Amino acid sequence: MKRTLAVLLTLAMLFSCLSFASAEGTTETIQVAYMLTMNAAEQRQMVQDAVNQLLAKKGLGVQVEFVCIDFASWATQINLMLTDGSVDLFNACFMPTISVLADNGSIAPMDDLFNQYGQGILQTLGDYIDCAKVGGVLYGAPKMNAFSSALMFVMNKDICDEVGIDPTTITDFDTLTAALQKVHAAKPDLTMIANGKLGAYMDTINADSLGTQYPLGCLLLGEDGTSLKVQNYYASDTFKNLLGYVKQWAGNGFFMKDPMNAQDGSMAYISNGQAFGGFVSYSDEATAVSVQQKAIGKDIYAAQITAAPWATTNNINGMTWCVPSLSTHKEAAVKFLNELFTDPELSNLVCNGIEGVHYVVTDQGNITYPEGLDAASTGWPSGMGTFWPNICITYPWSPDPADIYQNWLASNDTCSKSPALGFTFDSSDVADEVSSCATVVDKYVPALLLNIGDTDALYQSFLNELEASGINDIITAKQAQLDTWAASK
Amino acid sequence: MQSEKKNLGRRIRRHLPLYFMMLPGLAYIIINNYMPLAGLQLAFKKFKYSLGIWGSPWNGVKNFTYLFKTGDAWIIIRNTLGYNLIFILLGTLLAIVVAILLNEVQRKRLQQTYQTVILIPYLISYVIVSYIVYALLGESNGMINNSIMKALGHNPVPWYTDPKYWPYIMTIVQLWKSFGYSSIIYFATILGIDKAYYEAAVVDGAGAWKQITGITLPMLKPVIITLTLLSIGRIFYSDFGLFYQVPMNTGLLYNATNTIDTYVYRGLLETNDIGRASAAGFIQSVLGFLLVLGTNAVVRSVEKEQALF
Numbered sequence: 001m002k003r004t005l006a007v008l009l010t011l012a013m014l015f016s017c018l019s020f021a022s023a024e025g026t027t028e029t030i031q032v033a034y035m036l037t038m039n040a041a042e043q044r045q046m047v048q049d050a051v052n053q054l055l056a057k058k059g060l061g062v063q064v065e066f067v068c069i070d071f072a073s074w075a076t077q078i079n080l081m082l083t084d085g086s087v088d089l090f091n092a093c094f095m096p097t098i099s100v101l102a103d104n105g106s107i108a109p110m111d112d113l114f115n116q117y118g119q120g121i122l123q124t125l126g127d128y129i130d131c132a133k134v135g136g137v138l139y140g141a142p143k144m145n146a147f148s149s150a151l152m153f154v155m156n157k158d159i160c161d162e163v164g165i166d167p168t169t170i171t172d173f174d175t176l177t178a179a180l181q182k183v184h185a186a187k188p189d190l191t192m193i194a195n196g197k198l199g200a201y202m203d204t205i206n207a208d209s210l211g212t213q214y215p216l217g218c219l220l221l222g223e224d225g226t227s228l229k230v231q232n233y234y235a236s237d238t239f240k241n242l243l244g245y246v247k248q249w250a251g252n253g254f255f256m257k258d259p260m261n262a263q264d265g266s267m268a269y270i271s272n273g274q275a276f277g278g279f280v281s282y283s284d285e286a287t288a289v290s291v292q293q294k295a296i297g298k299d300i301y302a303a304q305i306t307a308a309p310w311a312t313t314n315n316i317n318g319m320t321w322c323v324p325s326l327s328t329h330k331e332a333a334v335k336f337l338n339e340l341f342t343d344p345e346l347s348n349l350v351c352n353g354i355e356g357v358h359y360v361v362t363d364q365g366n367i368t369y370p371e372g373l374d375a376a377s378t379g380w381p382s383g384m385g386t387f388w389p390n391i392c393i394t395y396p397w398s399p400d401p402a403d404i405y406q407n408w409l410a411s412n413d414t415c416s417k418s419p420a421l422g423f424t425f426d427s428s429d430v431a432d433e434v435s436s437c438a439t440v441v442d443k444y445v446p447a448l449l450l451n452i453g454d455t456d457a458l459y460q461s462f463l464n465e466l467e468a469s470g471i472n473d474i475i476t477a478k479q480a481q482l483d484t485w486a487a488s489k
Numbered sequence: 490m491q492s493e494k495k496n497l498g499r500r501i502r503r504h505l506p507l508y509f510m511m512l513p514g515l516a517y518i519i520i521n522n523y524m525p526l527a528g529l530q531l532a533f534k535k536f537k538y539s540l541g542i543w544g545s546p547w548n549g550v551k552n553f554t555y556l557f558k559t560g561d562a563w564i565i566i567r568n569t570l571g572y573n574l575i576f577i578l579l580g581t582l583l584a585i586v587v588a589i590l591l592n593e594v595q596r597k598r599l600q601q602t603y604q605t606v607i608l609i610p611y612l613i614s615y616v617i618v619s620y621i622v623y624a625l626l627g628e629s630n631g632m633i634n635n636s637i638m639k640a641l642g643h644n645p646v647p648w649y650t651d652p653k654y655w656p657y658i659m660t661i662v663q664l665w666k667s668f669g670y671s672s673i674i675y676f677a678t679i680l681g682i683d684k685a686y687y688e689a690a691v692v693d694g695a696g697a698w699k700q701i702t703g704i705t706l707p708m709l710k711p712v713i714i715t716l717t718l719l720s721i722g723r724i725f726y727s728d729f730g731l732f733y734q735v736p737m738n739t740g741l742l743y744n745a746t747n748t749i750d751t752y753v754y755r756g757l758l759e760t761n762d763i764g765r766a767s768a769a770g771f772i773q774s775v776l777g778f779l780l781v782l783g784t785n786a787v788v789r790s791v792e793k794e795q796a797l798f
Contacts, residue, residue, distance in 0.1 A: 075761075082538050095761070100761065105539035106539070108539075198737075257628065258627055258630075258649070260737070260739050260741075261627060326538065431762065432555035433558065435555055435755075435765075436555065436558050436756070438756065439743070439755055442740050442743075443741070444740060446739075447650065447740060447741045452647075453651075453741065470558065
């Protein structure tokens with residue numbers, strides 16, 4: 001009798017637990033990966049509580065927990081978490097491209113979920129959402145940004161003023177070279193063009209790399225901007241002309257000493273006064289100045305070198321917010337993502353922190369640090385807004401004007417769009433060729449772009465090795481997929 | 490039969506504490522070395538995160554093709570095997586010589602000092618070694634170019650852009666970094682040799698050289714064979730730190746510095762392809778295993794008691 005009673009009681013307790021759990025089940029806690037850079041986000045708990053308070057008020061049944069991961073171990077950690085679903089929402093930056101992630105099944109398809117819970121995401125991104133599609137299936141949401149980019153040269157403002165360089169006169173490589181000659185004559189010990197690790201100092205110019213890290217088969221956008229012909233960037237006139245300038249620059253002594261052994265990003269050398277300027281890619285000069293001035297810590301000018309900023313799939317889907325396929329809270333994750341895209345209060349919280357604690361609003365409508373705090377001492381990183389899905393609905397940091405993000409959004413409407421915008425390349429059939437050609441690029445391009453060694457001979461063997469490693473197979477594969485994509489549009 | 494069984498039982502019971510002591514080590518080896526063997530199947534699968542290791546579909550040898558697709562396949566294999574052979578040969582030679590010299594040092598204090606000093610390079614991380622090398626070889630600030638070449642009236646040598654110097658640089662760096670450690674192992678063996686042999690040899694009028702060739706080397710032979718067999722097992726691996734960090738990942742030096750490990754690392758950095766990475770690991774470990782079996786068979790046929798198994 002006693003035993004039966006005990007069993008009954010236990011069962012009753014179990015059931016009550018179950019029913020309790022299902023009532024509680026309306027609130028799901030999701031794990032959101034957050035990247036730590038220089039600032040360790042010591043007050044993350046405070047921000048997380050504020051986010052959860054806001055979410056509770058909205059009654060979505062979603063609570064979040066930030067999983068903070070150091071930049072240095074980001075890719076490895078996320079990759080590990082993708083194998084067991086211990087993260088529910090993450091920004092796939094500094095990771096393999098989303099077509100690779102989709103192919104290896106680590107991220108979940110989003111079409112249905114976005115239709116149901118992510119209308120705000122779809123409306124915010126408009127046509128740009130296509131860049132997160134792989135084989136017609138949607139796999140995430142690219143973060144809002146000024147999506148286009150053009151090659152810029154940023155330079156030390158004080159030196160420009162001292163030597164008498166008017167940045168508005170610099171519009172292409174010829175005028176840039178002339179200006180650099182003038183500065184070099186006045187400051188012979190100064191490096192004119194800084195480079196970063198492994199000698200890298202310039203992005204691909206006027207080309208749509210079509211979903212591979214290097215332009216192994218690309219659309220040359222400078223030509224007419226409408227052609228869908230896939231070509232070898234490294235054999236193109238764009239690249240050959242560039243090599244011509246490189247020779248001039250090297251001959252004039254514009255590069256760093258021991259460029260291949262550089263241990264910092266190129267901008268660091270402008271920051272520490274060893275270099276006059278360097279190349280970056282941004283949508284417009286004002287944005288380049290606003291972003292880099294903060295990083296460099298000196299007043300700078302930016303001059304646009306290539307004619308027009310281009311929007312390409314690569315530019316846009318490099319930072320795509322995705323939900324892992326092993327996540328057990330996919331709906332909740334998409335609901336939260338939708339809020340991040342649409343709710344300025346929430347977006348301000350994650351991008352900038354808590355008003356009055358981590359920032360104060362100024363009279364100009366932008367924000368600045370509260371009395372006594374700076375980028376290093378504030379408890380929530382001020383420079384990480386661009387990591388989150390929608391910085392465009394938050395306050396910009398001083399000295400950026402209050403309307404800077406309106407300019408970004410406007411630039412998205414007016415910029416030139418690659419004819420392959422929205423096309424993503426499935427590289428799985430030519431993966432061998434892609435990795436083998438990438439090694440060849442690593443081997444030769446840094447030396448070619450710094451004019452080290454016998455560059456004419458190197459250039460020839462570079463092209464030969466690319467062919468031997470199968471660049472033409474990549475071009476053929478890209479062309480075939482691109483044609484199918486264009487026909488289906 | 491019965492008594493034998495009882496005997497065994499008693500033996501086990503008597504040595505129970507020893508078996509007990511073995512448990513942690515055994516558990517470590519099973520978890521760390523045997524259980525992951527199941528992962529070898531990944532080399533033949535198209536790994537899907539959503540399906541896991543066992544659920545992912547098979548895809549034959551497709552994961553292996555990229556290793557041979559590149560025109561550099563031959564260079565990479567040549568570098569990996571070539572460097573390892575040189576390291577094994579010169580490394581063993583140097584280690585034995587140093588161990589014998591160390592043994593000849595009479596003063597205990599000095600002997601201990603040398604022993605510690607030669608171990609220091611082994612303890613330095615390759616990232617730091619790469620900067621030491623850079624401090625020596627750098628073009629604008631490096632010591633060799635600025636203090637030695639200039640003083641001798643030579644032009645500075647572009648070390649980091651010309652692969653022809655690197656086989657020597659890599660070998661020197663590797664030997665410098667590793668000889669201390671292997672010397673200690675040989676030195677310990679030499680210390681274990683019964684002094685009576687040497688005393689008898691001296692009585693018979695053997696000089697130092699005769700003692701070395703007649704006593705020390707033969708006594709060292711089992712250790713030499715074991716250590717060499719172990720290094721042969723890893724001949725398809727290369728020290729990533731040495732081949733990636735020390736040349737500072739410089740593209741122009743790939744011909745002299747690219748090995749299987751660095752090639753796989755660079756090739757898969759972009760795609761994070763678990764199947765392909767496992768395929769490279771599969772080749773390295775399986776070929777290494779076969780080589781160990783083969784070498785051991787050769788040793789056994791020559792001198793049975795010296796073989797590992």
